[in-house]
Amino acid sequence: MKHTIREIFHSPKFLVGFSIFMFILLVVIFYPLFVTAEPLEIIGKGTFFEPGIYVNVYDGVNSKQYTLNLDDAAEKRIASKLGDQERLDMQEWLLSFGIPEEEIDIYDTEKLIELWENNYDRSIRFPGMTSARQKYFGRLNTSLAGLLSTEGIVLAAENQETGELESTGIIEQTNYLNVGQVANVRVLPLGTDNFGRDMLTELVSATGTSLKIGFIAGSIATMIGLTLGLLAGYIGGWVDDIIMFFTNLFTVIPSIVLLILISYSIGQEQRGAVTVAVVIGFTSWVWTTRAVRAQVISLRHRDHVNLSKLSGHSVGHIIVHDILPYIASYVVMAFILQISSGILAEAGLSILGLGPKTTDVPTLGLMMNWAMIYSAHIMGKWWAYFPVIVVIALVSFSMNLMNTGLDQVFNPALRE
Amino acid sequence: MPNKQEPLLKAVGLTKEFGFGRQKTLAVAGVDIELKEGEVITIVGESGSGKTTFAKMILGLIAPTGGEIYFQGQLRDISTYKKKLEYWKNIQAIFQDPYSAYNIFHKIDSVLMDCIRMRGGGNLPHKEKVKMMTEACSFVNLKFEELTNKYPFELSGGQMQRLMIARIFLLDPKILIADEITSMIDACSRATILDMLMELRDKIGMTVIFITHDVGLAYYVSDKVYIMEKGLFVESGTPDEVILHPKEPYTKRLISDVPKIYEEWDLSTV
Numbered sequence: 001m002k003h004t005i006r007e008i009f010h011s012p013k014f015l016v017g018f019s020i021f022m023f024i025l026l027v028v029i030f031y032p033l034f035v036t037a038e039p040l041e042i043i044g045k046g047t048f049f050e051p052g053i054y055v056n057v058y059d060g061v062n063s064k065q066y067t068l069n070l071d072d073a074a075e076k077r078i079a080s081k082l083g084d085q086e087r088l089d090m091q092e093w094l095l096s097f098g099i100p101e102e103e104i105d106i107y108d109t110e111k112l113i114e115l116w117e118n119n120y121d122r123s124i125r126f127p128g129m130t131s132a133r134q135k136y137f138g139r140l141n142t143s144l145a146g147l148l149s150t151e152g153i154v155l156a157a158e159n160q161e162t163g164e165l166e167s168t169g170i171i172e173q174t175n176y177l178n179v180g181q182v183a184n185v186r187v188l189p190l191g192t193d194n195f196g197r198d199m200l201t202e203l204v205s206a207t208g209t210s211l212k213i214g215f216i217a218g219s220i221a222t223m224i225g226l227t228l229g230l231l232a233g234y235i236g237g238w239v240d241d242i243i244m245f246f247t248n249l250f251t252v253i254p255s256i257v258l259l260i261l262i263s264y265s266i267g268q269e270q271r272g273a274v275t276v277a278v279v280i281g282f283t284s285w286v287w288t289t290r291a292v293r294a295q296v297i298s299l300r301h302r303d304h305v306n307l308s309k310l311s312g313h314s315v316g317h318i319i320v321h322d323i324l325p326y327i328a329s330y331v332v333m334a335f336i337l338q339i340s341s342g343i344l345a346e347a348g349l350s351i352l353g354l355g356p357k358t359t360d361v362p363t364l365g366l367m368m369n370w371a372m373i374y375s376a377h378i379m380g381k382w383w384a385y386f387p388v389i390v391v392i393a394l395v396s397f398s399m400n401l402m403n404t405g406l407d408q409v410f411n412p413a414l415r416e
Numbered sequence: 417m418p419n420k421q422e423p424l425l426k427a428v429g430l431t432k433e434f435g436f437g438r439q440k441t442l443a444v445a446g447v448d449i450e451l452k453e454g455e456v457i458t459i460v461g462e463s464g465s466g467k468t469t470f471a472k473m474i475l476g477l478i479a480p481t482g483g484e485i486y487f488q489g490q491l492r493d494i495s496t497y498k499k500k501l502e503y504w505k506n507i508q509a510i511f512q513d514p515y516s517a518y519n520i521f522h523k524i525d526s527v528l529m530d531c532i533r534m535r536g537g538g539n540l541p542h543k544e545k546v547k548m549m550t551e552a553c554s555f556v557n558l559k560f561e562e563l564t565n566k567y568p569f570e571l572s573g574g575q576m577q578r579l580m581i582a583r584i585f586l587l588d589p590k591i592l593i594a595d596e597i598t599s600m601i602d603a604c605s606r607a608t609i610l611d612m613l614m615e616l617r618d619k620i621g622m623t624v625i626f627i628t629h630d631v632g633l634a635y636y637v638s639d640k641v642y643i644m645e646k647g648l649f650v651e652s653g654t655p656d657e658v659i660l661h662p663k664e665p666y667t668k669r670l671i672s673d674v675p676k677i678y679e680e681w682d683l684s685t686v
Contacts, residue, residue: 303517306477310508311530312501325521 014405220281225288233296
């Protein structure tokens with residue numbers, strides 16, 4: 001036993017899979033200890049904030065300011081608003097407006113903006129221009145305002161008595177603040193989702209829930225599969241016939257169809273994460289049953305089983321002591337695969353909108369579902385779905401790798 | 417107490433069919449056998465002749481599809497676990513392959529302990545059990561102290577088979593079925609094991625059914641020899657009758673297939 005475990009941990013495939021899985025597991029366990037925020041708390045007003053460091057503007061204005069004279073500051077400021085794409089778009093508008101092409105020099109910022117300010121009219125809509133395009137030019141125009149100014153921004157406050165604005169300070173273009181000194185800074189490493197929730201916190205919580213679902217589903221499926229497989233294989237006869245009748249029945253109906261039907265009939269409100277896990281578990285025991293049965297049938301006529309019978313052991317004792325240890329490695333591998341397929345089944349079910357109810361806990365499938373409903377994939381908001389895909393793939397990959405590693409240890413014929 | 421004249425074990429028209437329809441094969445095709453107390457009989461036949469199936473039916477490990485088995489004059493009844501247990505107290509077996517006959521997860525102690533429990537010694541003090549196990553092991557020239565906490569697969573094939581005899585020593589059955597017990601063992605250990613088995617037989621006076629393809633073995637140990645071909649006993653009698661003066665061609669072939677050192681081996685009949 002000790003020897004086997006040592007051998008398992010010497011298998012490189014198992015080790016890699018195990019490391020990935022443990023890393024995910026540790027993050028799921030320890031992340032909530034450091035970030036105690038509710039995973040489903042809506043913090044952002046708006047959808048799909050990009051990943052990044054969010055600095056509170058109010059606190060920034062009021063925090064200590066430093067003057068840094070950096071040469072490329074103005075250039076960068078212009079470049080952030082007026083990139084190559086924007087310049088080309090402006091050229092397109094101006095050409096449509098009727099300005100001759102040779103007059104437009106898109107690389108001379110001052111001239112281009114001057115030309116733009118002299119000619120642009122928000123109300124003009126050229127033939128063939130969509131209203132979205134028209135609005136885009138409106139936004140572009142707004143963002144260009146004051147771009148070339150060298151003046152600072154005047155801060156003003158309302159005088160309580162007179163109601164007039166009184167200047168309280170000026171923010172020069174050379175003013176800087178130290179992010180570490182700003183009272184409120186929020187790092188959103190994966191941005192926010194469509195509801196304005198912190199993606200990372202949500203993702204970690206979702207991974208935990210999905211692992212739980214996988215574990216419950218895998219346990220149920222393995223328990224049912226193991227029990228039925230042992231009974232059918234060892235007892236045989238009519239017990240085998242009845243069990244195999246139901247197993248074959250479930251084999252020919254694709255389990256995803258059963259999952260969809262059962263989930264649908266349970267109803268959105270009653271579907272918690274555990275309910276979904278149980279449903280998945282009860283629809284995926286078939287292959288374990290068949291495999292265990294096949295193994296048991298090959299074992300039950302072996303001499304050590306006969307010897308155990310002749311030594312006066314009961315059926316229960318023989319199953320537990322003479323059959324189970326021989327198929328234990330197989331069952332462990334099946335269990336790992338069942339967990340992984342349970343997670344995938346939940347993801348598949350949730351993406352169809354038949355997963356756990358959306359108000360309770362996030363799951364990996366639900367996050368995919370939300371990202372899909374809000375067209376994150378069309379709008380290019382990669383952070384709303386890509387990290388989820390990566391986590392699902394990693395969990396599945398690590399488990400399959402562990403399974404292969406175990407297989408090679410228990411099945412020496414498979415070793416290279 | 418059964419009548420002395422009554423056979424200890426009697427099988428009438430014992431049949432075993434495998435499969436059904438076109439694939440039906442008759443492994444044992446209605447054989448009769450009578451076994452008197454203390455007798456040693458040998459069933460000789462080539463692979464696939466139904467010897468092992470026959471042995472397993474006698475043992476009650478597989479159910480016959482036809483025929484009856486009488487044990488101590490009564491129709492054998494092993495329909496429940498308790499009745500089986502009672503039957504197996506009287507009839508035991510040693511299997512062909514010692515490497516697969518042990519549960520690799522159980523230590524040697526537990527194998528022997530099971531035998532003591534089966535003989536009703538489960539409640540004995542531990543010292544007493546150790547004494548019994550030591551005695552059984554020393555009978556087969558094994559040292560129990562060296563075997564405790566060892567697994568069967570750590571022993572050699574010969575040692576494992578000797579341990580099987582130690583098991584029978586503890587179980588003290590009326591009938592022992594020895595199914596090709598020496599076929600996986602080298603020639604040297606073979607004689608030792610057979611000697612031990614015959615010694616044990618003299619000690620506890622059990623009836624032994626040897627199942628073998630080894631005509632030589634049959635000749636030396638048995639009171640009666642049965643030649644089995646395709647599920648039927650084609651010839652039976654004392655070793656002298658059957659092996660020295662065979663009537664059936666099948667028997668003659670079996671005998672000629674045994675290599676003899678002093679004359680050239682005729683491979684053309686194989």
